[in-house]
Amino acid sequence: MEGFTPWPQEFADRYRQAGYWLDRTISEVMDESFVRFGGRPALIASGGRVFTYQELGRLVTRMALHLVRLGLRPYDRLILQMPNIPEVVITYLATLKAGGIPIMALFAHREAEISYFAELAEARAIAVSASWRGFDYQEMAAQVQAKNPHLELVLVAGPDPKHGSHSIDALLKDPLEQRVDPGHLPHQDPNLPAVLLLSGGTTGIPKLIPRTHNDYVYNFLCNAEVCRLDEHTVSLIAIPQEHNFAIACPGLKGVLSKGGCEVLSENPGPGDMLELIDRHRVTHCIAVPTMIVGLLNHPKRQEYNLDSLEVILTGGSKLNPEIALRIAPELGCDVQQVLGMAEGPLYWVRRDDPPEVKLYTQGRPQSPGDEFKIVDPATGTEVPPGEVGELWCRGPHIIRGYYRAPEHNAKAFSADGYYQSGDLVRLHPSGNVIVEGRIKDCINRGGEKISAEEVENHILAHPAVANCAYIAMPDPLLGERACVYVIPRPGSLITLKALNDFLLQERKIAKFKLPERLELVDSFPLTAVGKINKKALRQLIAEKVAQGQP
Numbered sequence: 319m320e321g322f323t324p325w326p327q328e329f330a331d332r333y334r335q336a337g338y339w340l341d342r343t344i345s346e347v348m349d350e351s352f353v354r355f356g357g358r359p360a361l362i363a364s365g366g367r368v369f370t371y372q373e374l375g376r377l378v379t380r381m382a383l384h385l386v387r388l389g390l391r392p393y394d395r396l397i398l399q400m401p402n403i404p405e406v407v408i409t410y411l412a413t414l415k416a417g418g419i420p421i422m423a424l425f426a427h428r429e430a431e432i433s434y435f436a437e438l439a440e441a442r443a444i445a446v447s448a449s450w451r452g453f454d455y456q457e458m459a460a461q462v463q464a465k466n467p468h469l470e471l472v473l474v475a476g477p478d479p480k481h482g483s484h485s486i487d488a489l490l491k492d493p494l495e496q497r498v499d500p501g502h503l504p505h506q507d508p509n510l511p512a513v514l515l516l517s518g519g520t521t522g523i524p525k526l527i528p529r530t531h532n533d534y535v536y537n538f539l540c541n542a543e544v545c546r547l548d549e550h551t552v553s554l555i556a557i558p559q560e561h562n563f564a565i566a567c568p569g570l571k572g573v574l575s576k577g578g579c580e581v582l583s584e585n586p587g588p589g590d591m592l593e594l595i596d597r598h599r600v601t602h603c604i605a606v607p608t609m610i611v612g613l614l615n616h617p618k619r620q621e622y623n624l625d626s627l628e629v630i631l632t633g634g635s636k637l638n639p640e641i642a643l644r645i646a647p648e649l650g651c652d653v654q655q656v657l658g659m660a661e662g663p664l665y666w667v668r669r670d671d672p673p674e675v676k677l678y679t680q681g682r683p684q685s686p687g688d689e690f691k692i693v694d695p696a697t698g699t700e701v702p703p704g705e706v707g708e709l710w711c712r713g714p715h716i717i718r719g720y721y722r723a724p725e726h727n728a729k730a731f732s733a734d735g736y737y738q739s740g741d742l743v744r745l746h747p748s749g750n751v752i753v754e755g756r757i758k759d760c761i762n763r764g765g766e767k768i769s770a771e772e773v774e775n776h777i778l779a780h781p782a783v784a785n786c787a788y789i790a791m792p793d794p795l796l797g798e799r800a801c802v803y804v805i806p807r808p809g810s811l812i813t814l815k816a817l818n819d820f821l822l823q824e825r826k827i828a829k830f831k832l833p834e835r836l837e838l839v840d841s842f843p844l845t846a847v848g849k850i851n852k853k854a855l856r857q858l859i860a861e862k863v864a865q866g867q868p
């Protein structure tokens with residue numbers, strides 16, 4: 319497939335021989351579960367609606383047949399963008415079953431991001447929810463479609479489709495499987511991309527990450543083992559379902575592969591999460607660290623029965639040890655940290671690691687087939703054990719290249735195929751790694767990654783801005799928030815509100831990327847080679863924040 323970098327044959331052979339790659343598609347594995355666990359609950363929606371494996375399987379097949387009937391062809395890309403409602407699960411699995419490739423957009427994305435993905439991947443279809451919390455996704459899809467002629471098919475979760483789009487509600491009520499034989503649905507090649515994930519953590523504009531069936535099936539099966547999932551697992555997903563953590567680490571597919579049940583929370587707030595844990599006897603909760611802080615500090619926490627909760631799986635940003643220490647005594651459950659990346663690497667703490675390892679490290683590779691080194695980023699040579707360096711990873715579920723990004727791939731992967739993560743880590747004597755920082759130019763806002771260059775390009779389009787630097791400032795709750803240093807054009811005035819109005823209304827970017835502080839300056843500190851010295855700016859803003867300066 320054009321734009322996709324496969325694993326070299328020697329590695330593919332090795333991964334197959336070791337039993338990591340099964341040469342099965344995601345749909346084959348899911349279909350097996352739908353039959354095997356038939357009458358058991360597979361999915362529970364926020365409103366309490368329960369889907370058994372059998373029912374979910376039927377709806378997925380039905381929707382897949384409709385997608386093919388509407389013109390989706392094998393390997394066509396479909397942008398998926400919905401909140402945590404059952405339709406997101408059904409449409410995701412149906413796209414795979416129809417032979418298409420879902421692009422896992424985030425619900426928070428707006429026209430700028432969605433248009434960019436549509437263009438880059440030449441998407442043929444988009445599936446959105448109608449309007450949600452005051453934003454009209456259908457209207458946005460129509461705007462994206464107007465600029466992207468290859469985007470032919472718009473599907474909308476909701477009853478009243480506009481602009482010639484199709485209602486997912488109506489499709490799910492039409493039992494096409496009774497008229498068309500599902501046996502004729504296309505079969506995909508397990509060596510080719512199944513899903514395109516979004517990169518969170520790269521330098522530069524966001525990239526698309528091709529995950530093949532072989533790599534992604536192994537990814538969730540391996541995760542399900544490491545996180546000890548089984549038929550009794552009830553897993554709460556309150557982070558966006560489209561995120562890698564929620565869909566495959568172990569996420570939806572890990573849970574379904576083992577016969578467990580996923581509870582989908584539409585709302586990521588701690589009140590809803592506590593209520594759902596109590597009501598559905600949740601055993602595994604997937605959360606970013608800020609959500610754990612929310613659960614711990616919720617004023618009505620004592621009113622809920624959390625006895626069923628065995629473990630909180632957490633990653634996306636660093637878990638503060640002070641918070642980690644409160645989990646067992648206050649929530650009565652275990653915690654399992656993961657350093658995860660959409661590019662594939664997954665470093666898990668193990669449930670039987672000793673307490674200090676569990677609380678203070680972010681884990682070790684999930685698979686025996688994973689290789690990693692900690693290197694000096696300047697030279698690419700390994701640092702002595704215990705010293706800080708960049709984490710480089712290679713393995714059966716780690717990509718060899720971004721989708722349609724040859725120039726970036728040459729920089730992000732070593733000649734021998736290691737993914738250069740941009741994360742700074744140190745090896746703990748236990749063999750686990752500890753995250754110490756990062757060298758990639760992005761902001762991690764409570765697990766939501768923002769590429770600095772992407773937002774800077776939008777900010778530079780403002781007529782009052784001569785130059786800018788978008789950087790992280792420390793925040794006690796989210797870890798980091800975004801701050802922008804701006805050199806205004808001579809004679810121009812700019813305020814944070816005016817800038818953010820421009821970013822939202824003119825540039826149409828996702829709200830979580832808006833800078834939360836604006837610093838006006840006449841010049842920037844520069845590095846020896848004349849680049850903006852962001853490290854110096856980060857130090858400057860950290861001092862101001864620490865001193866409480868407005």
Ligand code: OOB
Pocket residue numbers: 516517518519562563567632633634635636637655656657658659660661680739741753756762765767
């Ligand atoms: C997960 O994936 P992404 O792709 O959204 O973000 C990856 C980046 C990492 O490179 C690292 O900078 C940061 O997020 N990160 C962590 C972390 N887990 C991820 N930083 C510190 N401590 C951690 N535990 O975020 C992701 C993917 C799968 C599972 C879980 C998280």
